[in-house]
């Protein structure tokens with residue numbers, strides 16, 4: 406398994422290069438910040454119903470942003486060499502995810518579809534879902550999330566081709582701001598043969614459709 410080298414934990418996890426663990430506030434400081442936001446919202450953090458809320462919010466943040474503590478190399482660095490020489494497309498579609506937009510810290514959520522052409526081994530299918538979560542559980546844009554998943558597969562797996570497509574609804578567009586419920590944003594990133602050969606992209610979309618037709622029928 407490969408390691409992340411000697412960069413900072415945040416940089417190794419794909420976070421900001423300038424951010425170090427030393428800059429991380431304490432749990433008590435994070436809870437105090439939540440109390441401030443409750444007061445900013447117009448409520449009393451000391452009333453009975455809100456008594457444990459700062460602790461709960463900080464605990465929820467640990468889940469929402471757990472991806473900063475994940476190293477993609479550890480998630481997808483191991484291949485099974487023995488797949489009877491299988492080298493055709495592998496597509497894992499409809500991986501559900503939720504993330505938070507970096508502009509408003511409001512959720513966006515949807516499904517990721519990940520495909521690759523193996524070269525010299527395959528990886529466990531669950532690894533793609535773990536990789537999606539590792540990047541989704543950070544402050545993100547949908548475009549960066551898409552690119553980071555594809556780049557990690559290319560860097561650590563070295564396949565002949567990589568395709569990632571994400572469909573998501575952004576709550577910052579539905580519950581605030583422009584307030585358009587139900588609109589979906591679709592992003593794609595193609596590498597290797599998927600990038601070079603439009604017929605491979607068409608095959609990726611056909612495989613996606615094929616699975617959908619079966620699910621619908």
Ligand SMILES: Nc1nc2c(ncn2[C@@H]2O[C@H](COP(=O)(O)OP(=O)(O)OP(=O)(O)O)[C@@H](O)[C@H]2O)c(=O)[nH]1
Nearest residue numbers: 506507508509545546547548575577578581582583
């Ligand atoms: N490209 C991209 N934009 C996003 C994503 N998530 C949210 N946004 C957009 O980021 C933009 C932020 O725009 P700003 O003008 O800085 O902020 P704002 O005044 O809150 O914008 P509104 O959402 O239009 O009210 C908005 O247009 C959001 O829709 C994303 O994943 N990718």
Ligand SMILES: [Zn+2]
Nearest residue numbers: 506508509577
């Ligand atoms: Zn947003």
